[in-house]
Amino acid sequence: MPEVDVAVIGAGPTGLFAAYYAGFRGLSVAVIDALPEAGGQITAMYPEKLILDVAGFPAVKGRDLVANLVAQAAPFHPRYLLGTRAEKLSRADGKPVLGLAGGEQLTCGAVLITGGLGSFSPRPLPVADSFTGAGIVYFVPEPAALTDRDVLIVGGGDSAFDWALALQPLARSVTLVHRRDRFRAHAGTVARVQELPVRILVNAEVTRLDGESTVTGAEITVRGGATETLPVDTVVAALGFTADLGPIAEWGLRLDRRHIVVDSAMATNLPLVFAAGDITEYPGKVRLIATGFGEAATAVNNAAVAIDPSAHLFPGHSSDAA
DSSP: OOOEEEEEEOOSHHHHHHHHHHHHTTOOEEEEESSSSTTHHHHHHOTTOEEOOSTTOSSEEHHHHHHHHHHHHGGGOOEEEETOOEEEEEEETTEEEEEETTSOEEEEEEEEEOOTTSEEEEOOOGGGGGOOSBOEESOOSOGGGGTTOEEEEEOSSHHHHHHHHHHTTTSSEEEEEOSSSSOOSOHHHHHHHHTSSOEEEOSEEEEEEEESSBEEEEEEEETTSOEEEEEOSEEEEOOOEEEEOGGGGGSOOOEETTEEEOOTTOBOSSTTEEEOSTTEEOTTOOOOHHHHHHHHHHHHHHHHHHHOTTSOSOOOOGGGGO
16 A cells, blocks of 8 residues: 555544645545545434534535535545554554554554544433334434434434434424433524424433334333323434544553543644544643634644654645645
8 A cells, every 4th residue: 555644544524624634735645434435423423414613604514514525625636545444553664554454554654533532332222222123213314214204302412402403394293302401402402492393301211112113102201200102203312422442542642531632733642643623632622623624734734844844834825826
């Protein structure tokens, strides 16, 4: 496998912008991701969700944001190594060498880790353990598939309320159940859902699912004993995800729980290894896509100087090169 200047681990928004920016700097790039498509968690979990906090876009669907980022990087011909995982980190003549899952070795001028929160898996819905039928999902790649269905959403975080917003115009009915009376979701999103014909049950849990081959109903128990059964075609278990750094955790990186500690140059404690996006930790860290874009540019610029000390830290604005 040919050598590249920068190996980007993670094909989410931060990694895709890093691929563009490294190309703009004249660096060759390989983008590595265990998922089979670019876009990271956006593509896997909420491609149709409207993202509201990316500068310049009043609202943009996750799928469209990813497509635009891929198109932005395309003129610089990054090499995508999707459906594979970076497992080992070693050195050869002072340069990082990534060992990929298929046994390939990739020599790099620098490594930039943009892997979001690492590999992730959904937290299970407890009552689902005793239900063998279909109809329980943990994210909804195609909301239109739930048109005219009775949908039950379980959870009180951003994902639960995002799905409620997306599905209410399509579904026959939407009910949201949360075991507490306070929500973790953004207050503005909660307010928008509360204005819609979405039934919200708090201090409540799903205590039984009905149906054989697929779910047909759900028993909801409110704290204090009141119980009712709702007609349900689909249960969206939006209970969050657990994240795992996987093999990266064994590379000797300085970690703060599951996050990689970086300095103001987005450099890790390992030579020629940088990180950007949600996977990083430093004082005052804010986990937004917009933040990741700036961190990617900072990391690439500092990586360029680490690769070639004669290079300029700031190459000028992209408009200057147009």
